[in-house]
Amino acid sequence: METVSENRCFGGVQGVYSHASTATGCGMTFGLFLPEEARDGPVPVLWYLSGLTCTHENAMVKAGAQGWAAEQGIALVFPDTSPRGDDVADDEAYDLGKGAGFYVNATEKPWAPHFRMWDYVAEELPQLIASEFAIDAERQAITGHSMGGHGALTLAMNLPGQYRSVSAFAPISHPTASDWGRKQLRAYLGADESNWARHDSTLLMRESGFDGPVLVDTGTDDQFIDFLKPEALAGAVAERRQEASLRLQRGYDHSYFFVSSFMEDHIAFHAEALYA
């Protein structure tokens, strides 16, 4: 693992690190914020998964998360959204290939060799940060924005016990029934839709739900709301009687101005679960 940069930030350190990934078979870069408390021992960690077109950097510089994480003594991880490099397959569209990994393990050509973001985020990167930094692997929580909200919700529901709480900002909530989802799941996982179900948070909510609290915010003026389908997840949450807060925030859109506006709430929500 190599240190790309380290900047002092809210009493802690905002680092950027790169490493050769076994899961994705390429070099990967991630951001990690460690609060001051990490100097004295392991701290809880909140994962932040980003949306389409993003790298590790967008949320790290625009979401305004570090101040609240510092206040709560929580680390933040900002993974990239896809494999990277000249050897990695890509597509001209912004919503497929690089910057659009969708947090799945691809089984189809040409994606299968590198597009294994599920394994990367669920297994490899957690092990790496727990071994290299003062991270308490027993206290993890997860959030994300848009495609990253989809990733956070599907990881949390598929991996019981791994995350104590899950939240999302404007998540893609029902990708098997959306233009943000069907195209990508078909490309990465093939035409058999039965293989898509574990990557759809509405279907997962109907099937099993999440053993912990859930918080989801979406803006009423989100320009992509027809792709996100918050109503599908809301219906499934209500049917299951899942412990959850689903909020529609009046006048907010899909941007980081929306994300940053509610970051304090999300980090306080996760802190309550992580310190319970």
Place this chain on the structure above:
Amino acid sequence: METVSENRCFGGVQGVYSHASTATGCGMTFGLFLPEEARDGPVPVLWYLSGLTCTHENAMVKAGAQGWAAEQGIALVFPDTSPRGDDVADDEAYDLGKGAGFYVNATEKPWAPHFRMWDYVAEELPQLIASEFAIDAERQAITGHSMGGHGALTLAMNLPGQYRSVSAFAPISHPTASDWGRKQLRAYLGADESNWARHDSTLLMRESGFDGPVLVDTGTDDQFIDFLKPEALAGAVAERRQEASLRLQRGYDHSYFFVSSFMEDHIAFHAEALYA
């Protein structure tokens, strides 16, 4: 004036607007955050001047200022750092020409026709925002980062009564004695150094000081600290017995991770003056 974008943000609106500027003779773009309170009437305003290479956008997305401004009911203005456009002179260096206006009125070729950022920030843009938005022109304060900190300090000291308080993050504090300053002041203002003095906050502090509170933060690990010369300003502040807090923040560098870490303090500092 045209609206480039408006995003709901912390209960208010983060807007971006463009207009034809008389001062700079070109199209200019600026960011303006209006808190929720602006719907009911004029609110105080804090100017944020950015540093070398920046546009109106950098601080708007990276400084984490809107949340604190919303809490205090204060508007934020984010001007660009230079004139823009194909007709505007430029230089290959990052620290001269576009993105490097240094908040002066250039008198020398080829800069004189457009590089009038002093007039733009001191006169034209304040009049525009006070006429177009719910801004209380009687309650203004100013801050900035690096070259923008230089701009904030020199504007505040040259225009008594215009700003109630001034602060800066890692400001260029003594440009007439620095490689971040001498080159640019010579290019924009000519070889006669007597014309440079009113654009040097250390010299201004010795000469007149500021009729109000001053707050300056600089990181002890700032990679450009030899160009900034906080020690020169500190000496002048102490000699004048200027009301001021000059803080050296241990371990912080020149980045926006530093700026955002202390934004809450700066906005609280200005709020105290603006609501006094």
